[in-house]
Amino acid sequence: xxxxxxxxxxxxxxxxxxxxxxxxxxxxxxxxxxxxxxxxxxxxxxxxxxxxxxxxxxxxxxxxxxxxxxxxxxxxxxxxxxxxxxxxxxxxxxxxxxxxxxxxxxxxxxxxxxxxxxxxxxxxxxxxxxxxxxxxxxxxxxxxxxx
Numbered sequence: 001x002x003x004x005x006x007x008x009x010x011x012x013x014x015x016x017x018x019x020x021x022x023x024x025x026x027x028x029x030x031x032x033x034x035x036x037x038x039x040x041x042x043x044x045x046x047x048x049x050x051x052x053x054x055x056x057x058x059x060x061x062x063x064x065x066x067x068x069x070x071x072x073x074x075x076x077x078x079x080x081x082x083x084x085x086x087x088x089x090x091x092x093x094x095x096x097x098x099x100x101x102x103x104x105x106x107x108x109x110x111x112x113x114x115x116x117x118x119x120x121x122x123x124x125x126x127x128x129x130x131x132x133x134x135x136x137x138x139x140x141x142x143x144x145x146x147x
Contacts, residue, residue, distance in 0.1 A: 002033045002133050004125065011035045013120040015057045016127075017065075027054040030133055055131045060123065062095075068119045069098050072112055081105040
């Protein structure tokens with residue numbers, strides 16, 4: 001079993017947020033904790049993946065990313081930034097407009113990236129526990145990380 005502190009959570013988050021448009025499929029080596037991409041990694045192909053101890057890294061669903069934007073926006077204090085971000089969530093292309101609006105509010109933009117990193121950490125930990133790659137760091141569900 002892997003240890004959470006030994007994993008590159010940023011790399012796992014990056015793999016989860018890849019849109020798959022280039023057909024890339026990322027895997028987690030359950031022995032080493034490395035994130036790998038068959039066909040691009042030296043001496044690693046799908047036969048190695050099938051024969052080895054690997055887990056396919058799930059892509060983050062757009063509804064989960066959207067939910068993160070909703071939660072962040074709802075947590076903001078009343079004001080112009082919150083009002084404008086709320087409007088982006090009901091418009092077409094909410095992801096693009098959300099990023100656009102954050103460009104006008106540097107403090108909120110910085111807070112968003114911190115919030116998003118923490119939200120992704122919870123998603124990753126939940127996924128790692130579900131695939132039995134790590135022990136549940138909060139088996140009683142008393143921590144925020146348990147979500």
